[in-house]
Amino acid sequence: MSELGEAVQAAIAEGRLGPRLWLYSNYHCNLSCSYCLTESSPGAERRQLDPAVMRQTVAEAVELGFEGVGITGGEPFLRPDLPEIAAELSVLLPVLVLTNATLFDGERIERLAPIRERDVTLQISLDAASAIANDPMRGPGNFERVIGAVPRLLEMGIGVRIATTLYGQSDAELDDVRELVAQLGVSPDDHVVRPTAARGRAIEAGLGEAAGMDELPAEATITVDGLFWSPFAPTMTGGRLDTDLLVSRQTQPLDAALQAFIGLVTEVPLAEATRFR
Amino acid sequence: MAVLSNLNAGAATSRLPLVERDQAPLTVRRLYPADGDASNITKALAGAPDTLAVLAPLLGQVMNASTVDLPTKEVVVLRVSAVNHCAYCVPTHALVARDSGLSADAVAALASGDAPDGRLDAPHRTLARYCDQIVADASRVDDALLAEMREHFADHEIVELTVLAGAITTLNYVASVAGLPLDPRAAAAQ
Numbered sequence: 381m382s383e384l385g386e387a388v389q390a391a392i393a394e395g396r397l398g399p400r401l402w403l404y405s406n407y408h409c410n411l412s413c414s415y416c417l418t419e420s421s422p423g424a425e426r427r428q429l430d431p432a433v434m435r436q437t438v439a440e441a442v443e444l445g446f447e448g449v450g451i452t453g454g455e456p457f458l459r460p461d462l463p464e465i466a467a468e469l470s471v472l473l474p475v476l477v478l479t480n481a482t483l484f485d486g487e488r489i490e491r492l493a494p495i496r497e498r499d500v501t502l503q504i505s506l507d508a509a510s511a512i513a514n515d516p517m518r519g520p521g522n523f524e525r526v527i528g529a530v531p532r533l534l535e536m537g538i539g540v541r542i543a544t545t546l547y548g549q550s551d552a553e554l555d556d557v558r559e560l561v562a563q564l565g566v567s568p569d570d571h572v573v574r575p576t577a578a579r580g581r582a583i584e585a586g587l588g589e590a591a592g593m594d595e596l597p598a599e600a601t602i603t604v605d606g607l608f609w610s611p612f613a614p615t616m617t618g619g620r621l622d623t624d625l626l627v628s629r630q631t632q633p634l635d636a637a638l639q640a641f642i643g644l645v646t647e648v649p650l651a652e653a654t655r656f657r
Numbered sequence: 658m659a660v661l662s663n664l665n666a667g668a669a670t671s672r673l674p675l676v677e678r679d680q681a682p683l684t685v686r687r688l689y690p691a692d693g694d695a696s697n698i699t700k701a702l703a704g705a706p707d708t709l710a711v712l713a714p715l716l717g718q719v720m721n722a723s724t725v726d727l728p729t730k731e732v733v734v735l736r737v738s739a740v741n742h743c744a745y746c747v748p749t750h751a752l753v754a755r756d757s758g759l760s761a762d763a764v765a766a767l768a769s770g771d772a773p774d775g776r777l778d779a780p781h782r783t784l785a786r787y788c789d790q791i792v793a794d795a796s797r798v799d800d801a802l803l804a805e806m807r808e809h810f811a812d813h814e815i816v817e818l819t820v821l822a823g824a825i826t827t828l829n830y831v832a833s834v835a836g837l838p839l840d841p842r843a844a845a846a847q
Contacts (some may be wrong), residue, residue, distance in 0.1 A: 629706065
């Protein structure tokens, strides 16, 4: 084990560094959510991570002691190669893919065959227990597609987590979401509830909580633009990439960039707020 | 100053992005003072944070007083910047050089690019000639000039001053290509 690997593992063990390495597979999305951190939309620039870079990065992450991989975007499943990539990466580390689950209706769900029975979990966004409440933020038809997809994914042997983003729902509304999650067959342990980060499009919409270095737990995040502090960090504001939580422009090899990251992790106190998950 | 009539001088805005404090990457955020604004050269270099993160400690070592005093360091900074026609660095360091204790005459002599004369004391005159030569062509520093340097500086100091000249040349390149606007203090002194 390298010195850096030992530092990474110690930081993970002490809770100073998230155990999962994040990859931004792409920035474009079929939706245009009001609180989107990355100003993603169908017309957004794709900024795709090269599959070879993803493979190489995860191989290095294993050596350094990371315990999982997260893939986010954008909507990762807009990439035709995403199921194969996720399946391939899952041989190395457990994979969590953040998705809006709106691209799985009808026969399209068959695209996910490569990740069946693999260590790949989909984390699906669902903010409210009805279309009327959910869809204004996430787009028309979103609720029905998600509700349709979750049971079919579970039937296929694909793991599902649900993520609810807080933007002012009442306690009663959140109770309804929890009930719905249970009805869908997803355990409460696999239901993540987190605030909206006041970055990206959320700022324009007047939404969210402050999300800087002191609020966001350290979770190494690779995008086509570099290594960032957290998956909430590589945001877009007014069409421009935010660099305030950029750690390094250079991500290859991972160890050079991560050396700087670990230096920062040991400088800051333990993240008190783990509300951003 | 005729010597500063380079192509990109005097622009109102930088041709390369200036990274303001609210967008400063984590590894270089400490270089933005809490109680004031960072310099435009810092903001330009912050566009390449990995480079700035390792360049900043180097600059700190070679630009600050060591066994070589600060006025002597500023002789190198100012002279190299003048020979490189850096329209941002010369006015900026003319002020720093005065702060360090160099006389107004010495600063004018260094900034002018003219042959070093009696306005500089003997060590600084030799050092200015040495700077002129290494910026023009370091391979042509002859034995006589090196011997003259050794009358005033230890070998390790010559190494350090030479690295300083190279580091300042790096900054001159970035400042000149960007056409950096002057920071407020230097602009006010113009």
